[in-house]
Amino acid sequence: MSLGKEMSLKKMSRTHVNCTINGDEVDFLTTDATSLLDALRDEVGLTGAKEGCGTGDCGACSVLVDGRIQCSCLIFAPEAEGRHITTVEGMADGEHLHPLQQTFLEGAALQCGICTPGFLLAAKALLDENPAPTETEIRYGLAGNLCRCTGYDKIIRAVQEAAVQLKGA
Amino acid sequence: MSIGQSPVRQDAAPKADGSIQYAGDAVPDNALHAVIVFSGRPHARMVSMSTDAARAIAGVVDVITAADVPVNEYGLTMLDQPALVGVDHTGVAAVDGAISRWEADQIAVVIGESRAAAGAGAAALDVDWEDLPILGTIDDALAPDAPLLHPENGLPTNAYHPLKIRRGDLEAGWADAEVVIEGTYTVPHQEHAYLQPEAGTAYIDDEGRVTIEGGGQWTTEDREQVAHVLGLPDERVRIVYKAIGGAFGGKEDMSIQIALGLAAMRLAERGERRPIHCRWSREESIVGHHKRHRGRIHLRLGATNEGIITALEADVTLDAGAYNYTSNKVLGNAHLTVSGAYRVPNARIDSRAVYTTTVPGGAFRGFGGPQGAFAIETTMNKLAAALDIDPVKLRLLNAVVDGDEGITQAVLPEGVTAVEVITACAGRAAFNEPMADVEPFAPIATLPPEPTVTRRGRGFATSLKNVGFSFGFPERCEAEIHLHGDGDEPTSADLFHGGAEVGQGNHLAMRQMTAEVTGVTLDRIRGHFSDTATSGDPGSASASRLTFMSGNSILGAAEEAEKAWRDGQRPAIGRFRYTPPPTESLDEETGEGQPNFCYGYMAQAVEVTVDTGTGHIRVDRVTSTHDVGRAINPRMLRGQVEGAVVQAHGYVLSEDLQVSDGFITNPRLSAYLIPGIGDIPTEVDSQILELADPLGPFGARGVAEMPFITYAPAVIAAVHDATGVWFDEFPLTPSRVVAGLRNAGI
Numbered sequence: 001m002s003l004g005k006e007m008s009l010k011k012m013s014r015t016h017v018n019c020t021i022n023g024d025e026v027d028f029l030t031t032d033a034t035s036l037l038d039a040l041r042d043e044v045g046l047t048g049a050k051e052g053c054g055t056g057d058c059g060a061c062s063v064l065v066d067g068r069i070q071c072s073c074l075i076f077a078p079e080a081e082g083r084h085i086t087t088v089e090g091m092a093d094g095e096h097l098h099p100l101q102q103t104f105l106e107g108a109a110l111q112c113g114i115c116t117p118g119f120l121l122a123a124k125a126l127l128d129e130n131p132a133p134t135e136t137e138i139r140y141g142l143a144g145n146l147c148r149c150t151g152y153d154k155i156i157r158a159v160q161e162a163a164v165q166l167k168g169a
Numbered sequence: 170m171s172i173g174q175s176p177v178r179q180d181a182a183p184k185a186d187g188s189i190q191y192a193g194d195a196v197p198d199n200a201l202h203a204v205i206v207f208s209g210r211p212h213a214r215m216v217s218m219s220t221d222a223a224r225a226i227a228g229v230v231d232v233i234t235a236a237d238v239p240v241n242e243y244g245l246t247m248l249d250q251p252a253l254v255g256v257d258h259t260g261v262a263a264v265d266g267a268i269s270r271w272e273a274d275q276i277a278v279v280i281g282e283s284r285a286a287a288g289a290g291a292a293a294l295d296v297d298w299e300d301l302p303i304l305g306t307i308d309d310a311l312a313p314d315a316p317l318l319h320p321e322n323g324l325p326t327n328a329y330h331p332l333k334i335r336r337g338d339l340e341a342g343w344a345d346a347e348v349v350i351e352g353t354y355t356v357p358h359q360e361h362a363y364l365q366p367e368a369g370t371a372y373i374d375d376e377g378r379v380t381i382e383g384g385g386q387w388t389t390e391d392r393e394q395v396a397h398v399l400g401l402p403d404e405r406v407r408i409v410y411k412a413i414g415g416a417f418g419g420k421e422d423m424s425i426q427i428a429l430g431l432a433a434m435r436l437a438e439r440g441e442r443r444p445i446h447c448r449w450s451r452e453e454s455i456v457g458h459h460k461r462h463r464g465r466i467h468l469r470l471g472a473t474n475e476g477i478i479t480a481l482e483a484d485v486t487l488d489a490g491a492y493n494y495t496s497n498k499v500l501g502n503a504h505l506t507v508s509g510a511y512r513v514p515n516a517r518i519d520s521r522a523v524y525t526t527t528v529p530g531g532a533f534r535g536f537g538g539p540q541g542a543f544a545i546e547t548t549m550n551k552l553a554a555a556l557d558i559d560p561v562k563l564r565l566l567n568a569v570v571d572g573d574e575g576i577t578q579a580v581l582p583e584g585v586t587a588v589e590v591i592t593a594c595a596g597r598a599a600f601n602e603p604m605a606d607v608e609p610f611a612p613i614a615t616l617p618p619e620p621t622v623t624r625r626g627r628g629f630a631t632s633l634k635n636v637g638f639s640f641g642f643p644e645r646c647e648a649e650i651h652l653h654g655d656g657d658e659p660t661s662a663d664l665f666h667g668g669a670e671v672g673q674g675n676h677l678a679m680r681q682m683t684a685e686v687t688g689v690t691l692d693r694i695r696g697h698f699s700d701t702a703t704s705g706d707p708g709s710a711s712a713s714r715l716t717f718m719s720g721n722s723i724l725g726a727a728e729e730a731e732k733a734w735r736d737g738q739r740p741a742i743g744r745f746r747y748t749p750p751p752t753e754s755l756d757e758e759t760g761e762g763q764p765n766f767c768y769g770y771m772a773q774a775v776e777v778t779v780d781t782g783t784g785h786i787r788v789d790r791v792t793s794t795h796d797v798g799r800a801i802n803p804r805m806l807r808g809q810v811e812g813a814v815v816q817a818h819g820y821v822l823s824e825d826l827q828v829s830d831g832f833i834t835n836p837r838l839s840a841y842l843i844p845g846i847g848d849i850p851t852e853v854d855s856q857i858l859e860l861a862d863p864l865g866p867f868g869a870r871g872v873a874e875m876p877f878i879t880y881a882p883a884v885i886a887a888v889h890d891a892t893g894v895w896f897d898e899f900p901l902t903p904s905r906v907v908a909g910l911r912n913a914g915i
Contacts, residue, residue: 047194048187050414052364053451057838060364088187097185105181108804111812112672113184114364114414120185139847146838148364148415149672151811152846153853 019080021046022090030077037061039077040087048088048117052146059145062118063087069125069144088117091124099169100124100162109158111149118145123159131167135160171684171691172867175804178677179696180412180670192383192411193368196446200370201230201436203447204287205428206277206294207457208254208269211305211831212318212526213298215256215267215276223279223293228286230441232294233278233428235259237435239400241266245390245422249319250492252398252427253277263321268301270318270491270526272832273457278428280436280445303526303831307465307488310525318491318524327524329489330497332504334518334576334760342480342515346471350551354468354544355898358826359461359533359819362843365414367424367458368448371433378702379406379430384413386421387709388667388701394423395430406430410699416671417816418532421711422494424458425449455836459494459531460826462487466507466544476556476563478514483507483544485520487530487537494531496522501640501755502537505764506878508576509545510587510633511567516576518760526831532711534813538634538878539820546630546882551895560629560886561595564772568631577755579763584862584870586796590770591631594794597856598774600629605790607851610778612785612903622782625789628886630879631772635765636862636871637714641754644714644766645746647705648722650730652687652741659734659741661693667707668719669699673873674805675715681801682720682866686727705746713769713871716801720866721747749864767864771795771875775850775883779891781915784906786822786888788850791880795855798862798870810855810876817880819844821899 018027021044028043035054040046040063049072052060056071063072064086091098100123103109110116119142126133126141133141138159147155183189208215220232235241235255242248242262251258251266254274258266269276277294281287304310304318310327318327343349369383379399385391388408396406413420425447432445449457464487471480485503489496504520522530553560568587575581595601604625609618638644648666652659664683670676676696684691697703708718722745730743753762776790793810800806823842827834835841855876861868881899888906889895894913896905 041194046187047190050191050365051193051450052366053838055451055837055839058364058451088185092186097182101182101185105177105185108175108178108181108674108808110181110184111674111808112364112413112415113180113189114191116184117187142846146362146364146843146845148362148417148816148843149812150808151813151815151853152844152849153811154808155846 015078017078017081019082020084022086032076032078034077035073036075036077036080037072040072046087046089050114050117052114059118059122060115062121062145064121064125067125067128069122086121088120091120099165103158103161107154107158107161109150109154115145115147119147119155127163127166132163171681172801175802176677176691178674189412191365191368191414192370193365193448195382195411196370197444200444200446201280201282202284202287203429203432203445204279204284204291205275205425205447206279206291207272208274208276209272210269210298210300211272211303212301213269214301215254215269216297216299217256218276219295222295223290226286226289226293228282229290230280230282231436232290233432233435235266237431238398240398243394243398243423243427244493245394245495246497247493252431264319271528275428278432280432305525305527305831307486307523307525310523318526328521329524330500330522332501332520332755332760333758334516335758336576336578337515339480339515339517343471345473345479347474348552348555349469349471350548350555351469352548352897354466354547356464356540356543357900358463358828359824360455360826360841361417361419361533362838363415363417363419366449366451366454369425369429370444370446371429372444373433373437373442374407379434380409381426381429382409382411383426384410384416384420386416386669386671386711387707388699389706390709391426392701395426398427399430399434408701410669413669413671416710417534418536418711419458421532421709422459451838452836455841456833459490459529461533462496462499462530462540464488464540466540468507468544468548470548470552472552474556476552476558476566478511478567481508481513481516483518487522488527489522489524490527490529491524492529494529496530498639499530499532499537502635503541505576506538506541506632507545509549510569510631510770512569512573513576527828528833534816535874535877536712538632538874539881542630542632542878543881546632546879547885547897550628550882550886550889559601561591561600564591564631577764578761582765582767586770586860587631587633589860590794590796590858591772593856593858594772594774594792597794597854598792600627600774604776607778607789610780610787612780612783619782622780624779624781624891625776626887626889626891627774627776628883628890629774630883630886632878633768633770634713634875634878636717636767636769637712637749637765639752639764641752644708645706645748646708646718646722647746648719648726649705649742649744650683650687650726652730652734659687659689662687662689663695663697665697665704666719667699667704668715669710671710673809674802675710675719677805678716678801679719679723682723683727686724713873713875716869717767717865717871718747720869724866767862767870769796769870769872769875771879773879773883775887777884777887777891779888781892781910784903784910786901786906788818788884791850791853793853793855793876794858795872795875796858796860796870797872798865799859799868800857801869803857806857806872807855809873811853813873813876814853814880815844815849817877818849821881821884822901823848825900825902
């Protein structure tokens with residue numbers, strides 16, 4: 001509890017961060033103690049990544065950092081310096097949803113939707129690396145993400161379907 | 170035709186592209202931030218609290234305490250909880266507002282320019298407490314010398330809301346019994362773990378209403394509770410739901426809403442009208458909101474050698490925690506379901522809730538049903554084993570049919586389909602055929618399977634669950650439809666409805682039903698949802714009731730709108746308030762009465778593999794059979810079944826809330842383990858029956874809770890089938906399984 005007191009009493013120094021977010025060069029001011037998740041949401045204005053736990057257990061805050069799936073709640077914002085970040089807002093190509101987004105919504109692989117951005121990015125990272133995953137590989141690829149609504153089966157089917165579509169594309 | 174199809178939900182694209190706004194996302198730039206301070210004391214009397222140091226911290230705008238609370242009592246069904254615990258509370262309430270009765274009793278709302286400032290202010294509150302005895306368990310609370318947690322209710326004990334059932338001639342029933350099965354069952358807490366922790370923003374709207382944007386399950390009920398504490402008429406409070414990140418019963422009761430409303434009202438009076446935002450961390454959410462009830466059920470069942478039930482005695486005790494929340498209603502459901510979907514001619518059932526100084530028990534998918542079903546279904550499976558009768562056949566011998574009385578001596582509402590559901594489930598699961606081969610099970614993924622220590626088994630369970638509110642609680646649902654168009658037929662429509670979209674897809678189901686009855690195409694149905702300024706009383710998104718109730722309200726509103734249309738009104742407006750047949754509270758001595766107007770019936774067959782070396786269990790196949798009356802949107806319906814099964818999978822296998830001396834000691838998703846994608850059943854087969862309910866819209870019943878209720882006893886039976894060991898307590902964590910197996914010499 002004393003940490004909070006010190007934080008507000010001490011004037012936090014501001015750090016300038018330059019990075020690429022969803023293909024755009026972005027710079028923002030943050031503090032050394034701010035998570036990348038909070039910086040994305042509060043400084044950059046991208047609220048697609050969600051805080052489900054703040055401790056790296058649920059994956060709702062997942063983003064791609066240089067193509068790797070990461071919990072943005074576990075990364076300090078200044079660590080994004082020079083990195084390429086992809087959030088769910090960067091998955092669609094203009095008006096055209098990414099095939100994963102399309103198969104998730106058509107296959108009812110989302111209900112409340114809080115976990116969806118994280119699952120989509122984890123699935124993208126998986127398919128970028130392994131375009132034809134087995135069901136077991138899909139489960140491993142998405143093992144860092146929790147969903148409390150769907151029971152996961154429709155998520156697995158949506159990833160399988162997207163893999164087929166991407167292969168044909 | 171719109172119903173019976175599975176169009177894509179209107180909120181799917183914004184959920185998939187990240188643009189949809191949940192309460193935690195829609196934070197105005199100029200918002201102040203509120204931190205709600207918990208007492209951190211399971212049982213203590215506040216001696217003093219000074220806010221001076223907190224107020225002196227830079228960035229702290231204000232501190233709201235009990236002195237700011239006009240009416241310091243609230244509760245969804247009983248006014249037994251202070252809004253803010255404090256020494257200088259107003260005294261309007263019957264409940265003593267100076268006592269903290271659980272670790273998350275709220276004592277102050279600190280408002281700051283930033284979350285950090287508000288957090289610093291919270292840490293600087295100076296509070297003195299006089300500790301009182303911690304009643305950490307049901308037994309502690311029932312000890313003769315235990316202090317009374319709620320002396321204001323006039324009862325001489327911490328037990329309350331006693332319920333009875335006295336049916337038939339129990340002595341004769343026991344005399345007829347040729348076999349008796351008796352056991353005591355212990356059921357655990359369960360945390361909802363919706364992926365979105367509580368969040369909201371409060372402000373004074375253009376019409377001067379205290380407005381709270383957030384999440385919940387029943388707009389007008391939230392409004393009533395907030396207005397009561399604020400001392401305002403209902404219409405001076407407005408509740409608006411943003412997108413809601415899951416609820417499952419966990420957002421039925423108040424969490425942050427009253428604190429936010431108080432803050433917005435008091436700050437506005439002091440000239441500060443910036444919006445106030447609050448969001449809970451996961452830890453605050455787990456510590457700060459209610460759980461599925463833990464409890465203890467003793468059950469004794471007598472039957473003939475042929476398997477016909479002759480007598481049943483049950484004793485049900487649920488841990489209500491510090492405040493009632495909906496414990497009295499949950500208890501009522503456990504009280505009814507503990508005798509199952511069976512003809513029980515002679516019965517004696519006693520149930521009560523008990524106040525303790527722990528996290529309150531409250532609503533959670535199934536609402537007492539899972540606890541009751543675990544006891545009776547495990548008992549039935551033991552009876553089948555004792556008599557060497559097929560568990561499906563045993564159930565068919567005893568299942569209720571149309572015209573039968575339920576356990577409360579009232580004829581069950583028409584449309585009893587227990588036999589059809591049991592038969593269909595057993596057939597689909599091929600329950601009496603040998604099990605199909607499965608992949609070898611390796612509980613530790615990096616090690617090869619060890620076939621000599623794995624055993625397989627299967628289990629069966631069935632039950633019934635009420636659709637809609639019970640026991641005479643006023644049940645209603647309101648809808649308003651506007652029809653537009655220039656020609657003979659309407660070409661577009663507006664639907665105004667309060668029903669909560671908590672992820673289940675109800676807003677699409679409502680639009681589909683509106684399209685079906687108005688003839689307007691689905692894409693021309695505009696929904697205006699969940700704002701008390703524009704929509705009526707929906708009742709809650711709970712009790713598997715919303716499709717049933719909203720559908721009937723929409724049918725009525727459409728009929729009114731069509732009348733107006735034929736009369737030439739443009740737009741043609743129809744409003745309707747649907748009320749189902751009334752229900753009754755049970756007779757205090759005999760339990761007689763008609764508690765419900767509709768039930769859903771379900772059965773499940775489960776196959777498992779148990780690793781007797783490590784105690785790990787894999788569920789290989791689940792057949793989940795439901796009579797839904799009519800599937801409005803089959804794909805979303807299957808999503809409800811699959812989601813409920815996996816939630817129940819966590820309940821019976823892994824979710825283990827640790828509560829010690831009144832404190833939750835594992836309030837994190839790293840230590841409270843909900844199922845991940847690698848933990849789930851290998852196959853969930855949803856079998857949907859459509860046997861029309863006489864009262865349901867288009868014949869529909871509810872389904873959201875049903876797949877949860879029977880899963881735990883079905884898994885427990887399958888584990889017994891595999892190992893010969895009965896587990897009367899769960900979750901079946903590997904350590905509990907190993908202990909049970911070793912105890913049995915395995």
